[in-house]
Amino acid sequence: xxxxxxxxxDLLPRGSCPSLLMKHVLTHSMGDQVFDxxxxxxxxxxxxxxxxxxxxxxxxxxxPKDCVATRRCYDGPRAEA
Amino acid sequence: xxxxxEKVEITVGYRSLGGQPDxxxxxxxxxxxxxxxxxxxxxxxxxxGGDHSRVDGFAKATGRAKYTFDVTFPGxxxxxxxxxxxxxxxxxxxxxxxxxxxxxxxxxxxLKEIGSQxxxxxxxxxxxxxxxxxxxxxxxxxxxxxxxxxxxxxxxxQSPDAPxxxxxxxxxxxxxxxxxxxxxxxAGKTSHAATYRTEVQTHSSLESHGHVARWxxxxxxxxxxxxxxxxxxxxxxxxxxxxxxxxxSVTVHAxxxxxxxxxxxxxxxxxxxxxxxxxxxDAPVKLMxxxxxxxxxxxxxxxxxxxxxxxxxxxxxxxAWDWRSFGGCGFNKSGGRVAFPEYYVGKAKTRNKHQDIAxxxxxxRSMRAPGHPQGFFGAELFxxxxxxxxxIDPLELRLRNDDTVIRRDQWQFGAAQFxxxxxxxxxxxxxxxxxxxxxxxxxxxxxxGNAGRPPHGxxxxxHQDGTVESxxxxxxxxxxxxxxxxxxxxxxLGIEPKLVxxxxxxxxxxxxxxxxxxxxxxxxxxxxxxxxFLAKQQLVELAAKHLGVPVGxxxxxxxxxxKGTAQLPWAEACKLIGxxxxxxxxxxxxxxREPPFHRGVxxxxxxxxxxxSWTGLVKVTRMLGIQDCGRVIAKxxxxxxxxxxxxxxxxxxxxxxxxxxHASGRMLNGDFLRYKIAGSVDLPxxxxxxxxxxxGHDNVGAAGLGEPPSVAAPAAIANAVFHAIGVPVRHxxxxxxxxxxxxxxxxx
Numbered sequence: 001x002x003x004x005x006x007x008x009x010d011l012l013p014r015g016s017c018p019s020l021l022m023k024h025v026l027t028h029s030m031g032d033q034v035f036d037x038x039x040x041x042x043x044x045x046x047x048x049x050x051x052x053x054x055x056x057x058x059x060x061x062x063x064p065k066d067c068v069a070t071r072r073c074y075d076g077p078r079a080e081a
Numbered sequence: 082x083x084x085x086x087e088k089v090e091i092t093v094g095y096r097s098l099g100g101q102p103d104x105x106x107x108x109x110x111x112x113x114x115x116x117x118x119x120x121x122x123x124x125x126x127x128x129x130g131g132d133h134s135r136v137d138g139f140a141k142a143t144g145r146a147k148y149t150f151d152v153t154f155p156g157x158x159x160x161x162x163x164x165x166x167x168x169x170x171x172x173x174x175x176x177x178x179x180x181x182x183x184x185x186x187x188x189x190x191x192l193k194e195i196g197s198q199x200x201x202x203x204x205x206x207x208x209x210x211x212x213x214x215x216x217x218x219x220x221x222x223x224x225x226x227x228x229x230x231x232x233x234x235x236x237x238x239q240s241p242d243a244p245x246x247x248x249x250x251x252x253x254x255x256x257x258x259x260x261x262x263x264x265x266x267x268a269g270k271t272s273h274a275a276t277y278r279t280e281v282q283t284h285s286s287l288e289s290h291g292h293v294a295r296w297x298x299x300x301x302x303x304x305x306x307x308x309x310x311x312x313x314x315x316x317x318x319x320x321x322x323x324x325x326x327x328x329x330s331v332t333v334h335a336x337x338x339x340x341x342x343x344x345x346x347x348x349x350x351x352x353x354x355x356x357x358x359x360x361x362x363d364a365p366v367k368l369m370x371x372x373x374x375x376x377x378x379x380x381x382x383x384x385x386x387x388x389x390x391x392x393x394x395x396x397x398x399x400x401a402w403d404w405r406s407f408g409g410c411g412f413n414k415s416g417g418r419v420a421f422p423e424y425y426v427g428k429a430k431t432r433n434k435h436q437d438i439a440x441x442x443x444x445x446r447s448m449r450a451p452g453h454p455q456g457f458f459g460a461e462l463f464x465x466x467x468x469x470x471x472x473i474d475p476l477e478l479r480l481r482n483d484d485t486v487i488r489r490d491q492w493q494f495g496a497a498q499f500x501x502x503x504x505x506x507x508x509x510x511x512x513x514x515x516x517x518x519x520x521x522x523x524x525x526x527x528x529x530g531n532a533g534r535p536p537h538g539x540x541x542x543x544h545q546d547g548t549v550e551s552x553x554x555x556x557x558x559x560x561x562x563x564x565x566x567x568x569x570x571x572x573x574l575g576i577e578p579k580l581v582x583x584x585x586x587x588x589x590x591x592x593x594x595x596x597x598x599x600x601x602x603x604x605x606x607x608x609x610x611x612x613x614f615l616a617k618q619q620l621v622e623l624a625a626k627h628l629g630v631p632v633g634x635x636x637x638x639x640x641x642x643x644k645g646t647a648q649l650p651w652a653e654a655c656k657l658i659g660x661x662x663x664x665x666x667x668x669x670x671x672x673x674r675e676p677p678f679h680r681g682v683x684x685x686x687x688x689x690x691x692x693x694s695w696t697g698l699v700k701v702t703r704m705l706g707i708q709d710c711g712r713v714i715a716k717x718x719x720x721x722x723x724x725x726x727x728x729x730x731x732x733x734x735x736x737x738x739x740x741x742x743h744a745s746g747r748m749l750n751g752d753f754l755r756y757k758i759a760g761s762v763d764l765p766x767x768x769x770x771x772x773x774x775x776x777g778h779d780n781v782g783a784a785g786l787g788e789p790p791s792v793a794a795p796a797a798i799a800n801a802v803f804h805a806i807g808v809p810v811r812h813x814x815x816x817x818x819x820x821x822x823x824x825x826x827x828x829x
Contacts (some may be wrong), residue, residue: 019319023346023447025314026595034797035527036420037433039161043343044416044437045380049316050323052353053205054413054444055321059197061413 006034015037017067018078019049038054040064050075086111091121093678093777095487098494098707098770104486108777110673116607117406117573117614119673120712120782122775127639129572130713130773135721136564136583137337137557146337148622149306150369152293158187160368161217162208165199165377167230168441168746172197174227177207180220182343185212189220192354199228200412200745201442203378206352210358210366217445235741237384237409244386244407250811251276252388256403257434262810265401265430269392271471272401277389277459278812280738281409282382284448285758288339290353290379291369294359300328303355305348306369307333308341309595310556313348314588320353326360335586341558343447344380346595376751380446381739383417384409387459391426394586397473397481399429401411406456408437411444419456425464425482431483442744447597449726450526450788454733454795458813461522461796466809475800476501476521488523488683491772495521498770499687501706515635516692517702520800524684524793529677529711529778530599530785536668537604541570541612543620543663545696547655549574549581550662551612553605555593557585560787561718564801565602566609567713569781575638576651583791591666598744599682599785604669606781612667619665623657624649670779677776682784684708684772686793689765690801694824697817699729701765701798711784713773723769723790730794732759735815 009030022042024030034054038044046062047054050073052060057073068074089112094105105122107641112119120126133539165172172193179191182547188210193199199206208227211217212669234240245254256262287305293304301321307313315331321328338345355368370379387409392400402425408417417437468478476496483489496502504519542550566583584590594604624642625632627649634644642654649657689703708723736757740749750756769790775782795813802820803809808827810819 021312021316021347023343023595025596026346027597027600028310028594032528035420036433038418040415043451044410044418045444045446046415047347047412049319052316052320052348052350055198059194062413063413069092 007031008034011039012040012064013025013068015069016064017071017075018044020047020064020067020078021049025026039062086113088219089119091119091777092123093775094122095455095772095774098772100494100497102489102641104181108675110675110777112673113670116670117610117780119780121777124322125765127572127575127579128568130716133564133568135561135718136567136578138795148288148337148339149291149293149301149304150288150333152304152367154295154365154442157365157367158210158212158358158362159214159217160208160222160355160366161214162192162205162354162374163207163209163224163226164535165197165202165204168202168233168235170228170230172199172206172226173229174225175207176225179223180209183216183220183223183381185216186220187211187364188358190354190361192350197419203374203443205354206741208354208358208368210362225656232475233746235440235441235442235626235743235746237354237438238386240325240438240440250278256390259432260692261430262401262403262432266390266392266403270395270401272390272392273467273470274390275388275466275811277387277461277462279385279455279458280813281384282733282737283449283739283756284342284344284379284381285598286340286342287373289370289372290345290349292352292355293365294356295365295366299327300414301328301331303331303356304334305352306345307335307556307766308345308558309585310335310554310588311592312595313352316348317352317356318769320348322357324357333588335556338556338558338586340390341596343451343597345828346597349379372752372753374523376756377748378443380444380448381409382448382455383445384472385417385419385455387419387456389460389463390460391463391467393471397471397478398806399426399482402426402429402431404432405434408435409440410437411442412439413444414439416811420451420452421456421460422525424484424525427484436729440470442741448511449729451789453792454730457522457792458799462799462809462811465520465800465803472531472628479523481521485683487679487709488685491683491685495685495687495705495707500518500685504689505697505804514693514695516694516805517689518692518803518805519687519689520797520804521685522793522796522800523688524686524708524789525597526682526785526789527682529776530603535607537593538669539605539608539612539667540591541665541667543616543658545655545658545660545662547580549576550584551581551609552584552590553593553744554588554590555585555601555605556596558596560596560601561609561715562601562605562723564718565606569606569609572614573610574617576640599787599789602714603711603783603785606783607779608667608669610667610780615665615667616663619663620654620658624654627657672778675777677778679774679776682709682789684789684793688794688795688797690798692802692804692805692820697820697824699735699802699815699820701735703766704768704794705770706790707772708769708786708790709772709774709776709784710786712782713771713777714783716771719771719786720769722786726790727767728764729791731763731765731798733761734795734798736814738814759814
């Protein structure tokens with residue numbers, strides 16, 4: 001078995017917004033293995049630490065692929081996992 | 082910085098449940114320097130694994146335990162949220178002044194800006210705090226909110242992105258072409274294809290989401306019904322600062338939490354609103370959601386549509402497994418994924434595709450084993466249908482395909498305990514009113530649940546009077562963390578548990594993980610033990626000095642501290658401490674580098690049902706769960722966790738579903754009268770057997786238990802109904818209309 005282990009950190013875009021929250025960052029380590037072939041980290045429910053909703057300050061839905069430097073409400077890069 | 086490690090040989094695995102051989106083996110592990118030595122399968126325990134009652138059971142049963150809902154302060158205001166009545170559109174106007182002018186109203190705030198989108202019925206728009214809830218309700222009516230409504234879809238299957246369903250419920254679309262899958266399917270002797278559906282299940286925690294907030298200058302104190310004290314602390318601090326508030330310290334309390342199944346990780350807009358209202362009113366504010374808000378605005382287990390096709394070879398082994406699923410997840414179009422038991426199809430050609438489909442409803446949130454109960458319902462029922470086609474007993478099919486030794490032992494032991502063969506031999510009289518059947522299904526968790534961050538810690542204090550404190554800032558959401566802290570500390574110190582006081586849920590204490598992913602106990606247990614281990618070393622040093630013997634020869638256990646005949650009773654030894662207690666901070670080290678005995682958690686469940694063929698009512702009459710959670714720390718609590726999961730599984734299987742009004746976009750059964758959950762009259766005879774396994778991955782070896790036992794129950798019940806009536810009901814919940822339709826189909 002030489003399959004490369006995919007972790008939740010691998011699925012998080014580099015430099016994603018530090019206000020992006022998901023259960024996984026509270027309960028696990030982003031270095032945990034992803035088991036089911038998903039393409040986004042965590043369980044799929046994401047929210048913003050600045051709005052406490054799954055909609056960001058720009059009134060758009062929060063998602064790892066969207067909460068990156070090109071987004072209007074981007075709050076700077078998060079620490080690497 | 083790496084520390085020198087000393088290798089230790091331990092025994093891992095488990096002793097026979099009954100009928101199968103012991104599975105024990107030697108392993109060499111390398112604990113980090115300073116960690117407590119590992120417990121293994123040969124360690125003799127005084128308290129751990131025993132039948133201890135919940136340490137806070139009396140406080141909970143008598144009402145002495147104070148939940149967020151119970152917190153009150155002089156001058157405290159009550160608060161509520163104004164919510165959108167439209168499912169999709171824009172907020173075009175929001176006039177708050179009339180509400181603000183009302184006597185007794187302390188604060189009114191907007192939670193949405195004019196022009197922002199409204200995404201579901203119940204989206205938070207504004208909030209009001211006042212001296213009592215009646216006044217607050219009146220004030221909410223004084224707020225004038227205007228909306229530009231747009232057309233909406235609250236049933237994801239009505240979305241243009243959803244696949245069409247044929248009149249028989251099957252997905253009416255070709256499978257995407259993949260030659261290798263087609264070849265593997267063609268290579269099988271027996272094949273089958275079918276579609277399965279589940280409906281939205283709401284979290285239904287007894288204590289609703291809510292907070293109490295109190296400011297002292299710029300310092301904020303919050304009481305929260307939460308699954309993540311430290312997460313809420315950080316989130317609120319950030320959210321308030323983002324609103325331009327000067328925030329000093331933020332302290333979160335959650336000593337007792339009235340349940341949480343995955344929806345209470347964030348502060349939520351209600352938590353932020355509570356803090357903002359308290360700031361504006363300059364008074365403490367309580368904001369607890371009501372049951373309708375709880376059902377409609379705090380997430381849910383999403384609905385799922387699943388289709389499987391697979392084939393077995395002449396030996397009854399899978400050659401192909403093709404699976405596609407669709408999740409009905411809410412407006413955020415994420416979080417609807419489903420899981421299936423891939424350990425059956427390890428050698429087959431497999432494909433797994435998933436698509437989330439948005440609807441104008443509250444987003445799904447992680448709920449107890451996210452994706453598993455719905456996916457395992459579909460997959461395990463599919464297995465039974467395939468077994469019937471192939472003429473193989475469902476248990477035998479699993480034994481031929483399950484590649485997990487632990488669960489194979491559980492299958493065989495459980496079948497004997499449950500009376501599987503006798504149950505399958507039932508011949509129902511077609512003319513009789515009541516038909517009986519039995520079914521089974523597997524449970525798993527894909528990790529040991531303790532991959533949490535190593536910095537998590539525990540404080541252990543030993544006092545001069547012989548009492549001991551074990552403190553964690555993490556929350557106990559009802560799973561029994563306080564009891565775990567108590568038993569592990571007592572075991573390590575060799576004292577009675579009654580001498581240990583466990584405290585949880587205050588962010589002034591060492592950090593712990595959010596309670597999700599079945600992580601709290603396995604993440605903290607090694608730190609609890611380490612803290613007690615370090616505190617014990619300090620006491621041993623005092624005793625050695627007092628007795629005049631070398632420190633290395635002094636032991637602490639069985640209520641004494643000393644060497645040979647020079648022993649001090651625990652109480653006498655503690656008098657050496659002086660007025661300031663011994664205090665030690667334990668930490669969670671990384672797991673041992675060697676692979677564990679098993680990397681996940683296994684379980685198997687069996688169910689017996691009685692189906693009323695006249696009314697279609699399903700009565701679950703008997704269930705048995707065999708469940709592994711690594712080392713069992715508190716047997717009674719572990720059993721309670723499994724039994725609770727089985728009850729929740731009964732509820733999901735036969736009752737629970739969110740019913741939406743398509744025209745208004747509003748939930749029609751957003752209360753406990755019409756959203757039915759299992760009550761005592763619904764409960765079967767329940768039995769649970771814990772399967773303690775030493776995986777050898779840290780100094781305790783606990784694994785997660787919150788989620789694994791909730792995976793199997795709905796599937797086992799659905800399989801039992803299939804056995805009873807002879808046709809599968811492929812759509813949860815198994816309500817009378819669906820059961821009668823299935824029976825009619827069989828008769829036809």
